[in-house]
Amino acid sequence: MERFVSIETYEQWRTEARRLLGAGIAPSDVHFSTLDEQPTLFADTESVSKTARANVTVPKSFLEIAQTVACHQSPVRWELLYRTLWRLTHNEPALLQMVTDDDVHELHQMKKAVTRDVHKMKAFVRFRRVASALEETYVAWHRPDHRIVSLAAPFFARRFKAMNWSIFTPIESVVWDQQTLRYGAGVPASEVSDEDSLESLWKTYYASIFNPARVKVAMMKREMPVRHWQTLPEASIIQDLLDDAPQRVADMIERNEGFADTATKFLPPQPDLDSLASAVNCCEACDLHQFATQAVFGEGPRDAKIVLVGEQPGDREDIAGKPFVGPAGELLDRAFAELEIGRDEVYITNVVKHFKFTQRGKRRLHKKPNSREIYACRPWLEAELAAIQPHTLVCLGATPAQALIGRDFRITASRGVVQATEWCQRTIATWHPAAILRMPDAARKEQMFQEFVGDLAKANAQ
Amino acid sequence: MEVREKLAILADAAKYDASCASSGSKKTRADSLIGSTEGMGICHSYTPDGRCVSLLKILLTNYCIYDCQYCVNRVSSDTPRARFTVDEVVSLTMEFYKRNYIEGLFLSSGIIQNSDYTMEQMILVAKRLRTDQRYGGYIHLKTIPNASQALIEEAGQWADRLSVNIELPTEGDLVRLAPEKKKPQIVSAMSGIREKIDETKQEEKAGFKPPRFAPAGQSTQMIVGATETPDIDVLKTASDLYSGQKLRRVYYSAYSPIPHADARLPGQSPPLIREHRLYQADWLMRFYGFDAEEIVTEHDCNLSLEIDPKLAWALANRHFFPVDVNRASYEELLRIPGIGVRNVKRILTLRKHRNLRSTDLRKLRVAWNRTKAFVLTADHHPGVRDLDRLNLKTKVATKDKQLLLFDAAGSALSGEV
Numbered sequence: 001m002e003r004f005v006s007i008e009t010y011e012q013w014r015t016e017a018r019r020l021l022g023a024g025i026a027p028s029d030v031h032f033s034t035l036d037e038q039p040t041l042f043a044d045t046e047s048v049s050k051t052a053r054a055n056v057t058v059p060k061s062f063l064e065i066a067q068t069v070a071c072h073q074s075p076v077r078w079e080l081l082y083r084t085l086w087r088l089t090h091n092e093p094a095l096l097q098m099v100t101d102d103d104v105h106e107l108h109q110m111k112k113a114v115t116r117d118v119h120k121m122k123a124f125v126r127f128r129r130v131a132s133a134l135e136e137t138y139v140a141w142h143r144p145d146h147r148i149v150s151l152a153a154p155f156f157a158r159r160f161k162a163m164n165w166s167i168f169t170p171i172e173s174v175v176w177d178q179q180t181l182r183y184g185a186g187v188p189a190s191e192v193s194d195e196d197s198l199e200s201l202w203k204t205y206y207a208s209i210f211n212p213a214r215v216k217v218a219m220m221k222r223e224m225p226v227r228h229w230q231t232l233p234e235a236s237i238i239q240d241l242l243d244d245a246p247q248r249v250a251d252m253i254e255r256n257e258g259f260a261d262t263a264t265k266f267l268p269p270q271p272d273l274d275s276l277a278s279a280v281n282c283c284e285a286c287d288l289h290q291f292a293t294q295a296v297f298g299e300g301p302r303d304a305k306i307v308l309v310g311e312q313p314g315d316r317e318d319i320a321g322k323p324f325v326g327p328a329g330e331l332l333d334r335a336f337a338e339l340e341i342g343r344d345e346v347y348i349t350n351v352v353k354h355f356k357f358t359q360r361g362k363r364r365l366h367k368k369p370n371s372r373e374i375y376a377c378r379p380w381l382e383a384e385l386a387a388i389q390p391h392t393l394v395c396l397g398a399t400p401a402q403a404l405i406g407r408d409f410r411i412t413a414s415r416g417v418v419q420a421t422e423w424c425q426r427t428i429a430t431w432h433p434a435a436i437l438r439m440p441d442a443a444r445k446e447q448m449f450q451e452f453v454g455d456l457a458k459a460n461a462q
Numbered sequence: 463m464e465v466r467e468k469l470a471i472l473a474d475a476a477k478y479d480a481s482c483a484s485s486g487s488k489k490t491r492a493d494s495l496i497g498s499t500e501g502m503g504i505c506h507s508y509t510p511d512g513r514c515v516s517l518l519k520i521l522l523t524n525y526c527i528y529d530c531q532y533c534v535n536r537v538s539s540d541t542p543r544a545r546f547t548v549d550e551v552v553s554l555t556m557e558f559y560k561r562n563y564i565e566g567l568f569l570s571s572g573i574i575q576n577s578d579y580t581m582e583q584m585i586l587v588a589k590r591l592r593t594d595q596r597y598g599g600y601i602h603l604k605t606i607p608n609a610s611q612a613l614i615e616e617a618g619q620w621a622d623r624l625s626v627n628i629e630l631p632t633e634g635d636l637v638r639l640a641p642e643k644k645k646p647q648i649v650s651a652m653s654g655i656r657e658k659i660d661e662t663k664q665e666e667k668a669g670f671k672p673p674r675f676a677p678a679g680q681s682t683q684m685i686v687g688a689t690e691t692p693d694i695d696v697l698k699t700a701s702d703l704y705s706g707q708k709l710r711r712v713y714y715s716a717y718s719p720i721p722h723a724d725a726r727l728p729g730q731s732p733p734l735i736r737e738h739r740l741y742q743a744d745w746l747m748r749f750y751g752f753d754a755e756e757i758v759t760e761h762d763c764n765l766s767l768e769i770d771p772k773l774a775w776a777l778a779n780r781h782f783f784p785v786d787v788n789r790a791s792y793e794e795l796l797r798i799p800g801i802g803v804r805n806v807k808r809i810l811t812l813r814k815h816r817n818l819r820s821t822d823l824r825k826l827r828v829a830w831n832r833t834k835a836f837v838l839t840a841d842h843h844p845g846v847r848d849l850d851r852l853n854l855k856t857k858v859a860t861k862d863k864q865l866l867l868f869d870a871a872g873s874a875l876s877g878e879v
Contacts, residue, residue: 206515211509
C-alpha cells in the first residue's frame with residue numbers, strides 16, 4: 001500500500017523516517033511531498049503507528065549529509081534520503097563509502113550544491129548601511145538557490161557580532177540583534193532598495209584592481225554566476241570595464257617609455273682604464289650624450305688608494321673634458337692642500353659621465369640627473385671601481401652615496417661614517433663641494449668645509 | 463587629494479600582486495568585535511580578468527625610492543603618485559568589511575624615506591585595526607625589503623600572514639633588473655619569519671600561550687617572463703623555498719605589459735598559459751610528490767605549453783605504466799594523468815569493498831580520455847602496445863589541443879586564454 005507523507009524540515013523527515021523504518025515500510029511504498037508541490041488529496045500521516053519508532057544507528061556522516069541535503073530544493077530529496085537510510089539499515093552499512101553508487105552519488109551531488117550555495121551566500125551577501133538617529137543597521141537581500149539561510153546565518157553572527165544586521169531572501173529571512181538570530185518569512189527584493197553611498201567607492205576599487213591586460217570572462221562567470229549579479233553592486237560596471245579593456249591595454253603599451261639600455265653594451269672588451277676612457281665617448285645609453293660637449297671620464301692613477309666619486313660634470317668640466325676643474329674642483333684642491341694630499345694621488349670620477357643642464361639665456365644651469373640616467377651610466381663607474389679596487393671610496397654628496405651605499409642614504413644622518421659596501425670595505429660619504437659653495441650662511445659654510453676636510457682626513461688615514 | 467582618487471591609484475598599483483589567499487588562520491582572535499578567520503578564505507567577488515577579489519589589496523603609498531625595472535612604482539616611472547594616511551586605510555578596511563565586500567586587508571607599500579619608516583607605518587595600520595577597531599578579520603602585510611627584524615616581529619603579531627617577495631627566480635635576474643635588492647637580504651628576512659613562526663609553534667606545543675605570530679604563515683611572489691630564465695629554475699627556486707623556508711605559497715606572476723615598462727623587458731602580453739602551467743607544476747610538487755627536476759621534460763628546460771605537466775611526465779615515463787588502480791599504492795595512483803588527490807583517496811576506499819571497473823572511474827569524473835591509456839581496471843587492459851605508440855601524445859591530448867586552437871582564435875580578439 002502506498003503512503004503519502006508531507007515533510008517540510010529535516011526534523012520532520014527524521015521523525016517520519018524513524019516511524020516508517022520502525023513499521024518496516026519500504027521506500028518504494030512511500031511518497032514524500034512538500035508544500036512546494038501540489039498538496040496531495042490523500043495525505044495520510046496518521047496511518048503509521050506513532051509508537052513504532054525504530055531505534056536504529058546510522059553513521060554520523062549520514063546525519064550530516066542529511067541535514068545539508070534537507071536544504072536542497074529538489075522535490076526528490078526526502079525519498080532519496082529515506083531510500084539511503086533504508087539501504088544503510090538493510091545490509092549495506094558501508095553504503096556511504098560507495099561513492100559510485102547512484103543514490104550515494106546523487107546525495108553527494110546535492111550536498112555539494114547546497115554547500116556551494118552556502119559558500120556563495122557568505123561571499124555575495126552585500127550589506128547596505130541604514131542609519132537612523134538612534135542606531136545603524138546593515139541590510140542585505142540575497143537570492144540563494146536553496147533553503148540555506150539557517151546554514152549560513154551563524155557564520156554572519158560570528159563575523160558581524162557587534163553589528164545589527166538582517167539578511168532577506170525570497171523565501172526566508174534572518175535578523176541579528178547582537179544577541180540572537182531570529183528567522184522569519186521571505187521578503188521581496190523591492191522592499192530592500194536603499195542605496196549605500198559607499199558602493200561607489202567599492203566600484204572604484206573593483207575597477208582599479210582589474211587588470212585589463214588579462215581578460216578571462218568565462219572564469220569570472222563560473223565563479224560568480226550571472227544570476228547573482230543583480231545583488232552585487234560591482235556587477236553593474238563589468239560591461240564598461242570589458243568595453244574599455246582593449247583601449248586601456250593599447251594606452252598602456254602606447255605610454256611605454258621605450259628607452260633604457262644600460263651602458264653595458266658600450267663597454268670595451270678590455271676593461272682597463274685607458275680602454276674605458278676612450279670608449280666612454282661612444283656611449284648612448286641615455287639621452288644626455290646628445291646635449292653634452294663630451295663625456296667626462298675619471299682621472300687619476302690606476303693604483304690610487306682613494307677614489308672620489310662626484311655626481312656629474314659641470315659646465316667647466318664639460319668643456320674641459322676633465323672632472324672637478326670648476327669652482328667645486330678649486331674647493332676640493334683647497335681641502336687637499338690642508339691635508340697635504342696631492343691631486344695626482346687620488347682618482348676622481350662622477351656617477352654620471354655627461355653634463356646635464358637647462359639652458360637659461362647664455363648660461364647652462366646644472367640639473368640633477370634622474371635615476372634612469374644614473375642607472376644607465378652605472379656600468380662605467382662599476383668598471384672603474386673594479387679596475388682600481390680602491391682602499392677607500394669617498395662619495396661626494398647624496399647622489400653617489402645613494403648609488404653606492406643605499407637608496408635610503410641620508411647625507412645629513414650618515415655623513416662621515418665609514419662602512420663596508422660591495423664596492424669597497426671603507427666607503428664614506430661627505431658633502432659635495434658644490435653644496436658647500438652654495439651655502440649662503442658664512443659661518444655654516446666654514447663649518448661644512450671643516451667637516452669636509454675632517455671626512456677627507458678620515459678617508460686618508462691608514 | 464580625495465580618498466577616491468587615492469584608492470584608484472593605490473589599488474591600480476597593487477594589482478600586480480598575485481597573492482589573494484585569505485585562508486590559514488584557523489581561529490578568530492579573542493576579543494574581536496568585527497571580523498573572523500575560520501581557516502577557509504572566501505572570494506567575495508571576481509573581476510573580468512578571472513581573478514578573485516578577496517582582500518582589499520592596496521599600497522599605503524606608491525612613492526618609492528627604489529628603481530626595480532619590472533615594477534610600475536619604481537622611482538624613474540612617471541606614474542601618478544598618492545599616499546594614504548593610516549586612518550584612511552583603517553577606515554576603508556572597516557567600511558568595506560562591514561558590508562561584506564572583503565575578507566580582509568592586503569597591505570603593501572612603496573618605500574618612502576627608508577625601509578624601517580615605511581614598515582612602521584604599515585604596522586601602525588594593522589595595530590590600529592586590531593586594537594582601536596577590535597578587528598578580527600584577515601590581514602596580510604607585505605614586509606618591506608631591508609626592514610629590521612624587530613619590526614618584522616612586531617608585524618607578525620598583528621598580521622595573519624607575512625610575505626617577502628623573492629621578486630625574480632634567480633640571483634642573476636635580480637642583479638639585472640632589481641640591482642638594489644639583494645638575494646641574501648631577501649632570504650634572511652624569510653628565515654627570520656620562519657624561525658619566529660617555528661618558535662611560536664614550539665611554544666604552543668609545549669603548552670604555553672605565546673602571542674600570535676603570523677598564524678597563516680608566509681608566502682612569496684616571483685615574476686616570470688621578465689627574463690629568459692627557464693621553468694626548471696623557477697621551479698627549483700620554488701621547491702627550495704617550500705622546503706627551506708616552509709612557505710605556504712609561492713605565487714607566480716606573469717610579467718604584464720605595465721605602463722612605462724622598460725625596453726629591457728620583453729614587451730609582449732603576459733604568457734598566461736605559462737603561468738598556468740607553473741601553478742600546475744607547483745601543485746604537483748606540493749601535493750603529488752613530484753620533484754622540480756622530474757616535472758620539466760622538455761629539452762629547453764621549460765614546461766610544455768601544449769599539455770599539462772603531469773601528462774607530460776607520464777608520456778616521458780611510459781615504463782611506469784600502466785598502473786593497476788586495484789593494486790597500486792597511493793603514491794603510484796597519484797602519478798596517473800587525469801586523477802586527482804581526492805579521487806585517489808576515493809579509489810582507495812572503494813577498492814576495499816570491490817574491484818573497480820572503468821565505469822567507476824568515469825563516475826568519479828576522472829578525465830578518462832587522458833587516463834585510459836595509463837590504467838588497468840577490472841575490465842580495462844590497454845595493451846602495452848598502446849603505451850608504446852609514438853602518437854600517444856596526440857591521442858591523449860587531442861581534446862586539449864583543439865581547445866587550445868579554439869582559444870587561440872578567441873584570444874586573438876579578447877586576449878583571453
